[in-house]
Amino acid sequence: MAGIKEIRTKIKSVQNTRKITKAMEMVAASKMRKAQDRMRAGRPYATKVREIAAHLMQAHPDYSHPYMIERTDVRSVGVVVVTTDKGLCGGLNTNIMRLVLARLKEFEQKGVKTQFTAFGNKGAGLLTRIRANLVSQEVQLGDAPNLERLIGAVKVQLDDFVDGKIDAVYLATNRFVNTMKQDPSFIRLLPLPSSLVDPFLSEADNEEMEAGKVKSTYGWDYIYEPDSKTVIDELLLRYVEGLVFQAVAENMASEQSARMVAMKAASDNAKKVIGDLELVYNKTRQAAITKEISEIVGGAAAV
Numbered sequence: 001m002a003g004i005k006e007i008r009t010k011i012k013s014v015q016n017t018r019k020i021t022k023a024m025e026m027v028a029a030s031k032m033r034k035a036q037d038r039m040r041a042g043r044p045y046a047t048k049v050r051e052i053a054a055h056l057m058q059a060h061p062d063y064s065h066p067y068m069i070e071r072t073d074v075r076s077v078g079v080v081v082v083t084t085d086k087g088l089c090g091g092l093n094t095n096i097m098r099l100v101l102a103r104l105k106e107f108e109q110k111g112v113k114t115q116f117t118a119f120g121n122k123g124a125g126l127l128t129r130i131r132a133n134l135v136s137q138e139v140q141l142g143d144a145p146n147l148e149r150l151i152g153a154v155k156v157q158l159d160d161f162v163d164g165k166i167d168a169v170y171l172a173t174n175r176f177v178n179t180m181k182q183d184p185s186f187i188r189l190l191p192l193p194s195s196l197v198d199p200f201l202s203e204a205d206n207e208e209m210e211a212g213k214v215k216s217t218y219g220w221d222y223i224y225e226p227d228s229k230t231v232i233d234e235l236l237l238r239y240v241e242g243l244v245f246q247a248v249a250e251n252m253a254s255e256q257s258a259r260m261v262a263m264k265a266a267s268d269n270a271k272k273v274i275g276d277l278e279l280v281y282n283k284t285r286q287a288a289i290t291k292e293i294s295e296i297v298g299g300a301a302a303v
Contacts, residue, residue, distance in 0.1 A: 004288065007281040011274060018270035024088065025263035031143055032179070032256035038144065039176055039246075039253040046246035053192045053239045056232070059221045063228040067236045070191050071167035076113040078135075078157040078166045079103070080189070080244070082173035082251045083123030085140055089255050090262040092174060093122040096184040100172050103186055104132070115166065117153050119248060135160075145248040147241060154244055161190055173247040174254040180261060182254035189243060192236075 057068060081100055083093050100123075107114050118124035118137040127134050138153040160166045169190040175183045224231045 004281065004284055007277055007284060011277045011281065014270050014273050014277065018267055018274065021263045021266040021270060025260055025267060028256050028260035028263060032253070032260055035143070035249070035253040035256045036176070039249040042242075042246045042249050046242045049235075049239050049242045050193070052235065056222075056235070057192045063232060065232050065236055066162045067190050067240075068192050068232075074112055074167040076115070076166045077107060077168045077170060078115050078117065078160060079170045079172060080117045080154060080157060080247075081119065081123040081127065082171070082247050083118070083120035084251070084255045085121045086255075087122065088262060089259040092182060092254060092258040093120075095182075096172060096174055097123065097126050099184040099186055101130075103170070103172075115157070115160070117157055119150070119153065120251075141248065141252075143252070145245055145252065147245050150244050150248060151241060154240070158190075158240065171243065171247055174251045176250045176253045176257070179257045182258060189240065192239070 079100065081096070083096060087093070104114055113133075115133040115135045116127050118127055118134060119139075119141060121139045124134065124137045124139055136153045136156040138149050141149070157166065157169050161169055168188060170186060171189045172184070172186050175185045177183055222231075
């Protein structure tokens with residue numbers, strides 16, 4: 001059994017650890033509210049721009065943007081992976097990277113080549129370790145997403161799609177559900193989706209949104225002013241910007257929520273460990289006192 005001094009040292013060490021985890025929990029809780037507000041503020045815009053893009057795929061404009069052309073023979077794809085810069089956020093990064101690696105395996109089985117863009121140190125580090133084709137990355141994003149930095153990294157994938165080097169672009173991120181739950185999502189960014197399902201909403205919300213729409217049999221068409229090329233080019237630029245920005249905002253809200261929960265669990269476990277160590281300490285101390293008394297009594301009896 002460990003001595004009294006060793007147990008006291010362990011208790012002090014766990015108490016210091018608990019102070020750190022408790023402080024990180026409070027910091028994450030403070031940042032979580034701002035991140036969630038930012039994420040919820042961007043959802044209506046991302047939902048609407050995706051809805052318009054889906055309607056545009058059902059229309060028949062006289063101008064077809066490269067983002068609207070469906071590729072029949074998919075030989076190469078680009079994947080934008082959104083992770084965190086820091087750890088200590090539970091299984092958040094593990095879950096999204098497990099999903100990405102599963103999709104990577106599926107693409108390899110079909111003979112489809114892949115290239116990656118990484119947001120965050122954790123994703124960039126893992127993709128580098130497995131020697132994936134990492135064409136661009138952006139790390140140290142901070143507490144708020146910067147659209148210029150995001151688009152700068154994604155533009156490599158967009159240019160390759162327009163040039164025909166890749167046939168589709170996918171986006172992997174964590175979808176914020178609530179403080180206790182974050183779902184990894186793998187969605188297609190390009191070509192434009194024809195489905196109205198919003199990847200950033202839950203299944204119940206998507207069903208409610210679909211139920212509120214009037215079912216129609218007519219096709220979608222628009223009047224473009226000044227011309228279709230100008231309007232569609234600007235719209236699709238906003239579509240890409242909106243979804244990438246929202247994906248990073250969702251991941252940042254998920255990160256702070258997951259970190260708060262993880263640090264609270266760590267603080268609670270540390271408190272339990274301290275209680276167990278204090279119990280062992282008291283037993284060891286009592287045993288030492290009893291031994292000393294026995295020695296004194298034995299010595300007195302011998303005299």
